[in-house]
Amino acid sequence: MTDDIILKFANAEILINDTAYNKLSVQKNSLELADSLLDDLLRNQRDVFIVTEDILDRYLQDQGQVSNYGSDADINSIVNNIIVSENPSKAIKPPQSKLMPNVPFDFQIVKDASKKSYTSGEIKDFSAYFNSRFQKIKGLLSKKGELKESYPIKDLVNMNDNVRIIGMVNDIRTTKNNHKIMELEDETGYTNVLIHNDNQKLFESSDKIVRDEVIGINGIKKGNLVIASELIQPGVPRIEDKEMDFSAVFISDVHIGSSTFLEDAFKRFVNWINGDFGDEEKREVANDVRYLVIAGDLVDGIGVYPNQEKELTIKDIYGQYEEAARLLGDIEDVKIIIAPGNHDACRLAEPQPAIPESYAGDLYKLKNAEFVSNPSVVSLEGINTLIYHGRSFDDLVMTVNGMSHERTDLVMKELLEKRHLAPIYGERTPLASEFEDHLVIEDVPDIFHTGHVHINAYRRYKGIHMINSGTFQSQTEFQKIYNIVPTCAEVPVLNRGTMKIFKFN
Numbered sequence: 001m002t003d004d005i006i007l008k009f010a011n012a013e014i015l016i017n018d019t020a021y022n023k024l025s026v027q028k029n030s031l032e033l034a035d036s037l038l039d040d041l042l043r044n045q046r047d048v049f050i051v052t053e054d055i056l057d058r059y060l061q062d063q064g065q066v067s068n069y070g071s072d073a074d075i076n077s078i079v080n081n082i083i084v085s086e087n088p089s090k091a092i093k094p095p096q097s098k099l100m101p102n103v104p105f106d107f108q109i110v111k112d113a114s115k116k117s118y119t120s121g122e123i124k125d126f127s128a129y130f131n132s133r134f135q136k137i138k139g140l141l142s143k144k145g146e147l148k149e150s151y152p153i154k155d156l157v158n159m160n161d162n163v164r165i166i167g168m169v170n171d172i173r174t175t176k177n178n179h180k181i182m183e184l185e186d187e188t189g190y191t192n193v194l195i196h197n198d199n200q201k202l203f204e205s206s207d208k209i210v211r212d213e214v215i216g217i218n219g220i221k222k223g224n225l226v227i228a229s230e231l232i233q234p235g236v237p238r239i240e241d242k243e244m245d246f247s248a249v250f251i252s253d254v255h256i257g258s259s260t261f262l263e264d265a266f267k268r269f270v271n272w273i274n275g276d277f278g279d280e281e282k283r284e285v286a287n288d289v290r291y292l293v294i295a296g297d298l299v300d301g302i303g304v305y306p307n308q309e310k311e312l313t314i315k316d317i318y319g320q321y322e323e324a325a326r327l328l329g330d331i332e333d334v335k336i337i338i339a340p341g342n343h344d345a346c347r348l349a350e351p352q353p354a355i356p357e358s359y360a361g362d363l364y365k366l367k368n369a370e371f372v373s374n375p376s377v378v379s380l381e382g383i384n385t386l387i388y389h390g391r392s393f394d395d396l397v398m399t400v401n402g403m404s405h406e407r408t409d410l411v412m413k414e415l416l417e418k419r420h421l422a423p424i425y426g427e428r429t430p431l432a433s434e435f436e437d438h439l440v441i442e443d444v445p446d447i448f449h450t451g452h453v454h455i456n457a458y459r460r461y462k463g464i465h466m467i468n469s470g471t472f473q474s475q476t477e478f479q480k481i482y483n484i485v486p487t488c489a490e491v492p493v494l495n496r497g498t499m500k501i502f503k504f505n
Helices: 003-012 016-024 031-046 053-062 074-081 123-142 153-157 200-208 263-275 279-287 315-327 393-399 405-418 477-481
Strands: 107-112 162-174 178-185 189-197 213-223 225-232 247-251 290-293 337-339 367-370 374-381 385-389 447-449 457-461 464-468 490-495 497-504
Touching: 003 016, 003 031, 016 031, 016 053, 016 393, 031 053, 074 123, 123 162, 123 213, 153 162, 153 189, 153 290, 153 457, 178 200, 200 225, 263 279, 263 315, 279 497, 290 374, 290 447, 393 405, 405 447, 405 457, 405 464, 464 490
Parallel strands: 189 225, 247 290, 290 337, 337 367, 385 447, 447 464
Antiparallel strands: 107 374, 162 178, 162 213, 178 189, 213 225, 247 490, 374 385, 457 464, 490 497
């Protein structure tokens, strides 16, 4: 009988403390009472995840029953029969997330471009796209004290004094005297801005300025030039910490279907997230996981690069997503959020809409899966999470000195400061020229999650958790050529606000 009662509560994934258990187990009809109590809790008190003596007493009173304790000997006999783990000093501890199976996920899609992507492919769309970017970021810059009284560029004609302007960078080049000339544009006109190399701090900061970003300038107008004294990016303010009473897991670049996909490691990961793998610390954290966020490249795709078919074990895109559904389908009691990457079956141009159901029908059958665009913003129990696969990292690494694939935290920091996920137009990152620029970071996230480069990175910047997740794919031939060493099967977990890395390789 002892085992039967414990099993009933374990199956319902609700705890019962010792006192309540002892009182319930000595009732004449204890098994029937356990069934009816659990049924009542699941129907009417979904926020209860541990049954205490008070809860049991109220239930017995409602049922017209009197608490019926047996003798001390009976109680001691029952207590001695409570199941313990293989280590007798440690009682079995049911997973925390499994204690709340009927508590709904507090999950919301805050921003998604899947059904908001409009373009006719005409020249006017380019103008609308860049104007959308300019107006959004100009609005952020105009709130800064240094730029509250900025002027349209056309008004500079009659000025020969201190000026404040906001513009988009058309071009930036180095003069023969090693100064920099930046061409800035707004909706009213153009102007040239000189960055003098005598101002060493300003000159060094200008190294991070890239084409097509929107910035503010404080300076002095002299002739046809504005001599800059200050470069102002929109930046991000420091945000307050938000309390997390749950854990979230962040992965990307799984590359299911590739011959270099680490299937055994991924299966260990799935077993862990279900609470069935790892040491005590790993299981303790796994029991607290409510969300799994996948930032693109769930599968390896088809025809992504020349001769890719030679490196595939699943040579059909439908088969790759079927296998992904099979592997992810084993994950229980966790909300799975899936965004696409450049290897997934959707358009390459960003923003990428959510992976289409027509390609991933089996994935869409998973009741705990949510599909979002790249980029997107979701709320996990009130924690706003910006998801971006990270294709633009390639452009920043090639353009800005000091940036590298090994230090994506520096790249992520710069994107936050620019308030744009892919500021450079016309390089390796294809961008859709739409009526609205969906890659502007309009609101400051609590978490910024990216992938793409297959290398783990984490940094807390102005209160924002910046997480770049690694991969479940071993080193590829392409990576060997460029000496890129991936972080394989090492998973970032935000455990109630604290970053942990768990290894499954």
